[in-house]
Amino acid sequence: MISKAPGRICLFGDHQDYLELPIIACAINRYITIQGMPNGTDGFVINLPDLGKKEVIRFCLSDGRKNLKPTKGAHLKTVVYVVQNYGCMPDQGYDITIEGDIPINAGLSSSSAMVVAWVQWLFMTFGCNQQITPELIGKVAFEAEVTAQNAPGGKMDQYTSAIGDMIYLETDVRSKHHKIDTTLKGLIIGESGVSKNTVGVLGDIKGKSLEAVAIIQKKVPTFELASATLDAYESYKELLPTALQPFFYAAIQNHLITQEAVFALSEKEINYTHIGALLNDHHDVLKNTLKITVPVIDAMIDAALEAGAYGAKIVGSGGGGCICALAPLEKQEAVIKAIQNAGAKDAYGVQISKGAHIV
Numbered sequence: 001m002i003s004k005a006p007g008r009i010c011l012f013g014d015h016q017d018y019l020e021l022p023i024i025a026c027a028i029n030r031y032i033t034i035q036g037m038p039n040g041t042d043g044f045v046i047n048l049p050d051l052g053k054k055e056v057i058r059f060c061l062s063d064g065r066k067n068l069k070p071t072k073g074a075h076l077k078t079v080v081y082v083v084q085n086y087g088c089m090p091d092q093g094y095d096i097t098i099e100g101d102i103p104i105n106a107g108l109s110s111s112s113a114m115v116v117a118w119v120q121w122l123f124m125t126f127g128c129n130q131q132i133t134p135e136l137i138g139k140v141a142f143e144a145e146v147t148a149q150n151a152p153g154g155k156m157d158q159y160t161s162a163i164g165d166m167i168y169l170e171t172d173v174r175s176k177h178h179k180i181d182t183t184l185k186g187l188i189i190g191e192s193g194v195s196k197n198t199v200g201v202l203g204d205i206k207g208k209s210l211e212a213v214a215i216i217q218k219k220v221p222t223f224e225l226a227s228a229t230l231d232a233y234e235s236y237k238e239l240l241p242t243a244l245q246p247f248f249y250a251a252i253q254n255h256l257i258t259q260e261a262v263f264a265l266s267e268k269e270i271n272y273t274h275i276g277a278l279l280n281d282h283h284d285v286l287k288n289t290l291k292i293t294v295p296v297i298d299a300m301i302d303a304a305l306e307a308g309a310y311g312a313k314i315v316g317s318g319g320g321g322c323i324c325a326l327a328p329l330e331k332q333e334a335v336i337k338a339i340q341n342a343g344a345k346d347a348y349g350v351q352i353s354k355g356a357h358i359v
Helices: 075-086 110-126 134-147 156-163 198-219 230-239 242-265 272-288 295-306 329-341
Strands: 002-012 023-038 043-048 053-058 094-100 166-169 177-179 187-191 311-315 322-326 346-349
Touching: 002 110, 002 156, 002 242, 002 272, 023 110, 023 156, 023 187, 023 242, 043 075, 053 075, 075 110, 075 134, 094 110, 110 134, 110 156, 134 156, 156 166, 156 177, 187 295, 187 329, 198 230, 198 242, 230 242, 242 272, 272 295, 272 311, 272 322, 295 311, 295 322, 295 329, 322 329, 329 346
Parallel strands: 043 094
Antiparallel strands: 002 023, 023 094, 023 166, 043 053, 166 177, 187 322, 187 346, 311 322
C-alpha cells in the first residue's frame, strides 16, 4: 500500500489562516509517497532517502503512549501519538520509506504533505474509530503538525493536501470549505533555491498581526476583522503603535483581495488578466508591507511579468522558497526560461491535483 499526498500552492491568503481568515489554495501534481512493510519488531524504522537519513520510532505496547509525546519538529512521532486519539493503535512495527518530488523547505508544503500522507497510511493500516474522510485526515494532520507541537501556522497546508483540487477554506474553528470548480491553466512554479525561514518569519508576523488585531478589538469591541474594510484601517490605525500598523493593514487588504478572488474564480469564464492582477496585488502586500521576499524572489517575479505572465507572487511563509506565476499557455515556456535566467534553481509548469489518496 502506498499513501500519496500532494504539495500545494497558496493562491490567495498567505499569512491569513492563523488569523482565522479564509484562503484559496490548490493541490499540485508533486507528491510525498509513503509505503511500508512489516518488520517483526515493535517500532517503525523510517527511511528518508531524499534527506539521506533514517529515523527510528519505537513503541512498546506495554508502554502505551509514554515514549511518543509530542516533540517540536518531530512530525512523524507526533502523528503516531495523535492518531491514537482516533482509535488508531499501531500493534506492530514496519519498515517505512518516505520520498517525493516536492522541493523541501520551499513553500510548497512538503512537510505538511508528509504529515498528511503519514496520517492516511496509519489510518488505513491500523484503523480509525471514525469514517476516514479527507476532512478528517486534514484535521488530524493539523492537530499533529501545529496544535500538538504548539507551532505557528494555520490549517491551509494540511487541509489543501488532504482535500485536493482548488479550495476556499474558512480557517476558523468550523474549517468549512468548498471546492472551486475551475482549472487554472498555465500555473508555473519557480524555485529560488533559498530555504524559507518558516518558524522565524511566520512566528514573527503571526505574533505581530495577532497583537495588532487584539489591541483594536480591546479598544473597539465591535470590530470584526472578517468584515473590515480599508476604511476601518484608516479609522483605527492610530490606535496602534506605528510598528504594528503594517500588519493590521496587511490583514485587511489580503482578506479583501481573497474575497474578490473567490468571486473571480467562480465565474463561468475565467478572466485570466483579472486573476493575474489580483495575484500581483497580493504579492505587493507580501513584498512591500510584510516584507517577506528576498532579492532572488523579486528578480524572478519581475522576470515572469516581463516575459508575459498574467501575474506572479511569492508562495508560503517567506524569506525564500518559491514563486507561483500564471501565464498564457503560449507564453509558458518563455516565462519558465525567464524565471530560470533570473536566478531560479528551477522552474516548471504544474497542474492542479486531487488530494491525498491510496495507490
